[in-house]
Amino acid sequence: MLFSYYAPSARQVTLAGSFNNWGGTQGGGRYDPSIDPMEDPDGDGVWTIVIPLPAGRYQYKFVIDGGVRWEQDPNNADTATDGGIQNSLIIVPSSVRYAAERVTGTVIGGESTAAEAATTEPAAIQPAAGAVDVVFEIKAPGAKEVQVAGAFNNWDKVLLEKGADGAFRTTLSLAPGKYEYRFVVDGTWMEDPANSDTVPNPYGGVNSVLTVK
Numbered sequence: 001m002l003f004s005y006y007a008p009s010a011r012q013v014t015l016a017g018s019f020n021n022w023g024g025t026q027g028g029g030r031y032d033p034s035i036d037p038m039e040d041p042d043g044d045g046v047w048t049i050v051i052p053l054p055a056g057r058y059q060y061k062f063v064i065d066g067g068v069r070w071e072q073d074p075n076n077a078d079t080a081t082d083g084g085i086q087n088s089l090i091i092v093p094s095s096v097r098y099a100a101e102r103v104t105g106t107v108i109g110g111e112s113t114a115a116e117a118a119t120t121e122p123a124a125i126q127p128a129a130g131a132v133d134v135v136f137e138i139k140a141p142g143a144k145e146v147q148v149a150g151a152f153n154n155w156d157k158v159l160l161e162k163g164a165d166g167a168f169r170t171t172l173s174l175a176p177g178k179y180e181y182r183f184v185v186d187g188t189w190m191e192d193p194a195n196s197d198t199v200p201n202p203y204g205g206v207n208s209v210l211t212v213k
Helices: 115-116
Strands: 001-005 013-017 044-052 054-066 069-071 078-083 085-092 132-139 146-150 167-174 177-185 189-190 198-200 207-212
Touching: 001 054, 054 078, 078 189, 132 177, 132 207, 146 167
Parallel strands: none
Antiparallel strands: 001 044, 013 054, 054 069, 054 085, 078 085, 132 167, 146 177, 177 189, 177 207, 198 207
16 A cells, blocks of 8 residues: 655654554554655655555554654545544555555564565455345435445445435445444544444444344
């Protein structure tokens, strides 16, 4: 995954996130500027880094000049909250094929190397046996855009349509099983307010749970 940040006056920019223990600060540790430093090889103020990430959800920020500022990604509207702090959010679906040019200091247990991932073909999507049409609905009359994402589609966002009553809806065909999911309302992730069945997620919140029979 290519991360980039425009900071022409910065002397140093690093990438910190849930994938690298927030630059060493997680659990009361000290920020380590040697973890995932970004580069500006052309001197044009655009700092970049390529990180091999397995499928999943990751929060991150850009750290400027040794921790003077921690900034969200201005080019990414997706956010999540951890410990009351809002961060940028990236979701890597399982269908992504990697072709990273270099491997950084990021280490995630069980991940494939960039070379291995680049030669792995995505798994073919098989028709769901005994699929059931499920209606996802949320009342958000003031929202401009609402999406739903969950374990049923590798957390890829699906756009909902707004009805005359102000509710957003979409219908998905799902095989029987149990699925975690969340809505994205104008870029903000949230659980289903009409569903009391939830489980904690890694970001300090909860995911809604849907059981299809």
